[in-house]
Amino acid sequence: MIQKILIANRGEIALRIVRACRELGIKTLAVYSEADVQSLHVQLADEAICIGGPKSADSYLRADRIISAAEIADVDAIHPGYGFLSENAKFAEQCESCNIKFIGPKSKSIKMMGDKAVAKDTVRKAGVPIVPGSDGPIENETEAVKIARKIGYPVIIKAVAGGGGRGMRIAHNDISFAKEYHVARNEAEKAFGNGAVYIERYIEKPRHIEFQILADSHGKVLHLGERDCSVQRRHQKLIEESPSPFLSSDLRKKMGKAAVRAAEAAAYENAGTIEFLVDAKGNFYFIEMNTRIQVEHPVTEECTGIDLIKQQILVANGEKLSFDQGDIKFEKHAIECRINAEDPSRNFAPSPGTIGLYYAPGGHGVRVDSHAYSGYVIPSHYDSMIGKLICFGTTRKVALERIYRALSEYIIRGVKTTIPLHKAIMADPVFIEGKATTAYMEDFMSRTPPDLFS
Ligand code: MV4
Numbered sequence: 001m002i003q004k005i006l007i008a009n010r011g012e013i014a015l016r017i018v019r020a021c022r023e024l025g026i027k028t029l030a031v032y033s034e035a036d037v038q039s040l041h042v043q044l045a046d047e048a049i050c051i052g053g054p055k056s057a058d059s060y061l062r063a064d065r066i067i068s069a070a071e072i073a074d075v076d077a078i079h080p081g082y083g084f085l086s087e088n089a090k091f092a093e094q095c096e097s098c099n100i101k102f103i104g105p106k107s108k109s110i111k112m113m114g115d116k117a118v119a120k121d122t123v124r125k126a127g128v129p130i131v132p133g134s135d136g137p138i139e140n141e142t143e144a145v146k147i148a149r150k151i152g153y154p155v156i157i158k159a160v161a162g163g164g165g166r167g168m169r170i171a172h173n174d175i176s177f178a179k180e181y182h183v184a185r186n187e188a189e190k191a192f193g194n195g196a197v198y199i200e201r202y203i204e205k206p207r208h209i210e211f212q213i214l215a216d217s218h219g220k221v222l223h224l225g226e227r228d229c230s231v232q233r234r235h236q237k238l239i240e241e242s243p244s245p246f247l248s249s250d251l252r253k254k255m256g257k258a259a260v261r262a263a264e265a266a267a268y269e270n271a272g273t274i275e276f277l278v279d280a281k282g283n284f285y286f287i288e289m290n291t292r293i294q295v296e297h298p299v300t301e302e303c304t305g306i307d308l309i310k311q312q313i314l315v316a317n318g319e320k321l322s323f324d325q326g327d328i329k330f331e332k333h334a335i336e337c338r339i340n341a342e343d344p345s346r347n348f349a350p351s352p353g354t355i356g357l358y359y360a361p362g363g364h365g366v367r368v369d370s371h372a373y374s375g376y377v378i379p380s381h382y383d384s385m386i387g388k389l390i391c392f393g394t395t396r397k398v399a400l401e402r403i404y405r406a407l408s409e410y411i412i413r414g415v416k417t418t419i420p421l422h423k424a425i426m427a428d429p430v431f432i433e434g435k436a437t438t439a440y441m442e443d444f445m446s447r448t449p450p451d452l453f454s
Helices: 011-024 040-044 063-072 089-097 107-114 116-125 141-151 174-192 249-265 297-304 308-316 396-409 419-426 440-447
Strands: 004-007 027-033 047-052 077-079 155-163 166-171 197-201 207-215 221-228 239-242 270-278 284-290 333-340 366-370 385-393
Touching: 004 011, 004 063, 011 027, 011 040, 011 308, 011 366, 011 385, 027 040, 027 063, 047 063, 063 089, 077 308, 089 107, 107 116, 107 284, 116 155, 116 197, 116 249, 116 284, 141 174, 141 197, 155 174, 166 174, 174 197, 207 249, 207 308, 221 249, 221 297, 239 297, 249 270, 249 284, 270 308, 297 308, 297 333, 297 366, 297 385, 333 396, 333 419, 385 396, 396 419
Parallel strands: 004 027, 004 077, 027 047
Antiparallel strands: 155 166, 155 197, 207 221, 207 270, 221 239, 239 333, 270 284, 333 385, 366 385
16 A cells, blocks of 8 residues: 655645645655745645755756655655656656656556657547548658648648647648748757657637546546636646536537547556547547646546545555446536736736735635745746636536636735736636637737736
């Protein structure tokens, strides 16, 4: 049985993992950088070890130091959270070979899904719809142009080693294609050390809808419904909700079954996400799989009542999932706003610094996952998310009214935050009517005066 877990992360997710471990009676070891000495996860964990300087590359990305800390403190498992080393197949492999359980999928699954072209091919063979495009990476320009013409413009060029929107280029004709193809290859080579790219038909103004997967080591694969993550800016999600206001129950069923088939094709184990694009007609296409717990997992937890972090730990411990697909009830509507220390009226410039007064909302149907507190200094070395506000209720209307109320109560002094922006969006008829696509944020920002969200 797992008795002690090293948490290889920081911020709200590190705190979230400490809390799950406490309830399971598992001891925790926090690792932290010199910039996070005052962090809540360090104070609340049973033990803590400093692993290096403020930069991620000197601390949270140092697999060697993290594994040393794991051995010194004699932990049984490592929870990687999201970001940092969470989707690093080599790190998962190192844990496996040191006899430390990596709380996540097998390194083979991470590797397979990390290559976005292999991932597409794998799920296609399992009967999951994918965006029409090239079969695998395309090595030379002449062939690439031929394929782009055959697919039909506009097309999107994506890095095989990319994901999450990094390294994507759009082309509308042969001339722009030739240029973008080379830019994409060069960028991919620089960013990932792998210049391989593939081509897809560009779906205009899609919805971004993902399914939560949970799988045990005995071959049981379940889905926990979807999250609509269409409200994003520069591939940073801002708002996530479940159920999606766009899906019919028929489409939801079809997509859920496809998501389970996709995870089965990857011999997937632990928590993961199957991402789909959905066009205006309701056609859906697999685009990629995330082999980690995600920021927005609380949305699913509040809809289903299932604690995903606890389930991750139980599955890593070799236990069978104690429920079946039919036991999962989707009875609530949940919505999450990401609270970032950014200034929306100044192009979302980061706003690190010291929080003065901090007062989080509460009451019926309100959850706040945050590591912030009065006097907390937000370091400038990491992402700007300082918390997540999740509100839930029996209907979408109740959840939206509740989150507007909770946003109005939320006090964070001393730094700029996305709270006023979220209030403006929650009052926007387009959003309220459930009409947001991935084009929503750009449109909202262009038609809304800055004083409404600053
Ligand atoms: C696409 C797409 C349209 N067509 N693929 C963005 C996140 C990454 N996981 C995949 N993404 C997209 N892939 C095809 N074939 C649209 C997006 C996309 C997007 C693209 C450009 C600018 C903003 C975007 C926002 C959301 C999704």
